[in-house]
Amino acid sequence: MGKDILLKAYAGHYTEAVPWVPYAGVHCGYLIGEKADVFMQDPELLTKGILYTAKRYQADGIPLLFDLSLEAASLGCEIKWHPDNPPAVVSHPLEQQSLQNAALRIPDANSGRWPVVVEAGKKIVAEKGDLALLGLCCGPLTLATHLRGVSLFTDLVKNKPLARGILEFCSEVCTASAAIYRQIGCEVIAIVDPVASQVHPQTFREFVTPYCRQAIEFIHSAGLTSSFLTCGDATKVLQDICKMGVHSFSCDEQVNLTYARDLALNYGLGFSGSLKLTMSLMLGIIDPWEDALVSLSAGGSTGFILAPGCNMPYNVPPENVDKVLKAIKWYKKYYNPYPPLRV
Amino acid sequence: MQVFEFMGNNIELAEDVQYYPPLDYWVKLDREQQTVTFGLTPTGNIKEGGYRSLEFLVEEGDEVSQGDMIAVSITTKVKYLESIAGGKILSLNQGLEEEIIKLEEKPFAECWLAIIATNELEGVNRMVTGAEEYKNKLNDFAQCAPPPGVKAGSPTCRSVYAAIKQQKES
Numbered sequence: 001m002g003k004d005i006l007l008k009a010y011a012g013h014y015t016e017a018v019p020w021v022p023y024a025g026v027h028c029g030y031l032i033g034e035k036a037d038v039f040m041q042d043p044e045l046l047t048k049g050i051l052y053t054a055k056r057y058q059a060d061g062i063p064l065l066f067d068l069s070l071e072a073a074s075l076g077c078e079i080k081w082h083p084d085n086p087p088a089v090v091s092h093p094l095e096q097q098s099l100q101n102a103a104l105r106i107p108d109a110n111s112g113r114w115p116v117v118v119e120a121g122k123k124i125v126a127e128k129g130d131l132a133l134l135g136l137c138c139g140p141l142t143l144a145t146h147l148r149g150v151s152l153f154t155d156l157v158k159n160k161p162l163a164r165g166i167l168e169f170c171s172e173v174c175t176a177s178a179a180i181y182r183q184i185g186c187e188v189i190a191i192v193d194p195v196a197s198q199v200h201p202q203t204f205r206e207f208v209t210p211y212c213r214q215a216i217e218f219i220h221s222a223g224l225t226s227s228f229l230t231c232g233d234a235t236k237v238l239q240d241i242c243k244m245g246v247h248s249f250s251c252d253e254q255v256n257l258t259y260a261r262d263l264a265l266n267y268g269l270g271f272s273g274s275l276k277l278t279m280s281l282m283l284g285i286i287d288p289w290e291d292a293l294v295s296l297s298a299g300g301s302t303g304f305i306l307a308p309g310c311n312m313p314y315n316v317p318p319e320n321v322d323k324v325l326k327a328i329k330w331y332k333k334y335y336n337p338y339p340p341l342r343v
Numbered sequence: 344m345q346v347f348e349f350m351g352n353n354i355e356l357a358e359d360v361q362y363y364p365p366l367d368y369w370v371k372l373d374r375e376q377q378t379v380t381f382g383l384t385p386t387g388n389i390k391e392g393g394y395r396s397l398e399f400l401v402e403e404g405d406e407v408s409q410g411d412m413i414a415v416s417i418t419t420k421v422k423y424l425e426s427i428a429g430g431k432i433l434s435l436n437q438g439l440e441e442e443i444i445k446l447e448e449k450p451f452a453e454c455w456l457a458i459i460a461t462n463e464l465e466g467v468n469r470m471v472t473g474a475e476e477y478k479n480k481l482n483d484f485a486q487c488a489p490p491p492g493v494k495a496g497s498p499t500c501r502s503v504y505a506a507i508k509q510q511k512e513s
Binding site: 025026036066067068069082084085086087088089090092095142145146149150153154157158192194195198199200203231232277278279282283285309310311312313314 | 493
């Protein structure tokens, strides 16, 4: 197991065992006894927490950071820190003024909290060994929501030129983030756009797909692996996600994983999912061992990566994740080799 | 009236309307006038964590197709509300833009969303169910939902949507 098998799955290929990526995010801080707000602002703690989590959970890949306020904060948005969540964006520079008047500048590795992320990322890359590091960029639609605020949701229908202008800028920011993650040494760069699952498919095609294109082309031209993550019930836009041009996509627990698998096979993509965050990983009301086996059975062995449906809650009991690890071993022993699926 | 408990709330479902479970709409067909009236159900309101605002994206007199967006609402996330039928919008309940809170008090009497003149009544009739069947689907949903009071879902998404909700409420 490790990086190579994970990258093979991300590319949509058959793998002899199913790779596993815990989207641990702030949970890495919990595992080393740090509050999320402290953990996320200290490069030493980030390094320690991410490396510890990857080892503790026998991960094949792990995100460097799961924080969608990073880009917004580097553009001047105020954020509010939480001890058990990533920060929330609480001011919106384009709420009352135009993009031109706000004079926002595309962030670089020295903007906002990026230096903390870059320092931690480089240390992790130096020490991680056979583990893929995922760089997560805030997707253009979610970033546009941060910058414009709730008005964006009506702009997408009633004031399309304004929305397009903001999204063009967000597309540039997303590409700049991808460039920083490449500089750090991430093998996989994902665009994370949770708001994209909430929109109508027509809006997705008009305001998500075109504005992710530049970042996707950048990632591919750098010879790296791309992915698109959203959360919530993205069923109605899943086919559009498959047509975006990414190597892979991620499924929230609300998406039927067999449907996602069939689409992924049809389009030759990798896909990840979809352990239940609350009922299984957090509360254990659904046995995480069974939950993992359901995902493993549905996902199959072609392009599939076992992962939580989205970013893990801060205080997931590690013993619940241990049950997932047990399921991975059990599945490998009894179901391997699962026949490669063909469409 | 179907009376039952749903996710810790006492619910009354009217039986003189039909229901479209995928969108949590109640639906009233008027064959004589060739119109369809639809609104948000109280149970949909609970599933979404409460509709906190509503803004129409269309105007009276507009022609829409089934599935077109007619309004956007901030819930615990953001939700675009779709038309259940194609046709001409005869009326929109503009009062909901000001007083979405009414949805919690009088979801059926005063909280219709739109009235549409349509020639798709038969199609709509095939999609809708009665109160009993809707209630059964709701029970299935409730069985898979986290217990009340538990912080559910991804912390990242919670941060994103908490900021949206906070802005709308301020």
